[in-house]
Amino acid sequence: MRDYPTGAVVAGRRRTGDPPTRSDGRPAPAPVNVPARRGATGRRALVLLFWVGLVLAVVPWWLATPAGSLGDTGAIALAAGRIVGLVAGYVMLVQILLMSRLRLLDRLAGEELMTRWHRDIGGALIVAVLAHMALILVGYGSLDGYNPLVEARVLIVDVPDMLEAFLSAGILTAVGLFSVRAVRNALPYELWRWLHMSTYLVLYLSFGHQFSLGQQLFKPGLVRTGWIAAYIGVVVILAYGRVIAPLIFNLRYGLRVADVVAEGPDTISIYLTGRHLDRLKLLGGQWFRFRFLARGLWWQSHPFSVSAAKNGRWLRLTVKVVGAYTRELRDLDSGARVWAIGPRGSFTAAQRTAPRSLLIAGGIGITPIRAMLEELPPGATLIYRASTPADVVLQREIDWLARARDLDVWYVIGARTDPGPRQVMSPNGLRQLVPDLERRDVWLCGPAGFVEAAQKTVRRAGVRRKKIHLAAFEL
């Protein structure tokens, strides 16, 4: 790789690489079949289901609140507080469902979209909970002749489950604040994750007050039974997605570390073996949350993409050393057991909308793209951005795939501000390299900042949003 001048674009169409072999001489996977396309029907069905559920959640309020009953400000505030409360309760359930890791949801909507929904809805949920609280306090306060703060104290002391309800609102607001990107980036990931998990506590703490004070849910009947059934349903799905399904997966496949191979000065590949790997439903571009059951590592799980398509014999992840955990992975011993949760993610060839693709990888973002190259229809173009030649990994395999699957591969090496990369990563530069860009699917993977910037450039180059597929290495 010494012949790559920093700051220059290396000419594409490299078709001369050797077939990849592992360090122990075993052959690398042969290109496999292109997976069937998944359309947008599943996603549309989920969106429809969301709106139907929301309507069902507020219908009881509508029926129990005739227009004539809204007399003074207090009554209006109370009625508004109640409907907002029902919406908040429903959205809370949807939020938990989105993160339940149910594979069916992943298949219908795709992990990336669900994470985006989870983030967008999260903000709305906090606003709804705070509005619900404020409106209820104003409403009851005006009926009782107290100001909202005194009313809050009265409710906490006199009404069962209200202390828990206030606590849950406080926890939810804190979770929201910790999820603001700047705050989140300042926290150690594991701490942030545990704080985020306290949302389950919110589900538990907020449950009771809906029945002790919620007018629509207070009386036994169809509405109350339906609401409780929805909660039980979500908890069962959560237990299945988060506990039972991973248990079944790990008992069935029994993954273990087979080999750790250096790919570069700060990049390693970890090969895993297991039972029945030919039956594993896995697409190139998907990822797992891996927990290596070895000393010093077992207490953390980290997400990594598979960097080769399914081959029935082994899985491979390729890891860049960026911090304490990834540094430890270099010393993993063969035979170590691995607990994996997945496969997850919809950044796969099944989501394509066009026969040809442009793939842009930033740094270690090449890993899922490398696996997808085996499954996308031939004729794709890959732009591989790396800061230095040493950051280019899996190059021999990529060159081999270029030959086997008729790919154009462009290695674009240098800093963001160097003239070569700046030219290529501009709307004009992309159009010069890929004249039919607008008709292609565009796949972007890498660190969040890279993906965001590349997405803007691709949009400016005229590619429609629905043709752009994103995988930022950020949860």
Ligand SMILES: Cc1cc2nc3c(=O)[nH]c(=O)nc-3n(C[C@H](O)[C@H](O)[C@H](O)COP(=O)(O)OP(=O)(O)OC[C@H]3O[C@@H](n4cnc5c(N)ncnc54)[C@H](O)[C@@H]3O)c2cc1C
């Ligand atoms: C879906 C997905 C797929 C990924 N695939 C790959 C891959 O194929 N190859 C690769 O090298 N990297 C991949 N990453 C990134 C990888 O997970 C992080 O680089 C790694 O967890 C860093 O851990 P660290 O403790 O060594 O570094 P740190 O310095 O502690 O962390 C660096 C950054 O990584 C993120 N991070 C840290 N711990 C976790 C965690 N437990 N879960 C999620 N994010 C975390 C945080 O944003 C943090 O700021 C992927 C990330 C995601 C979300």
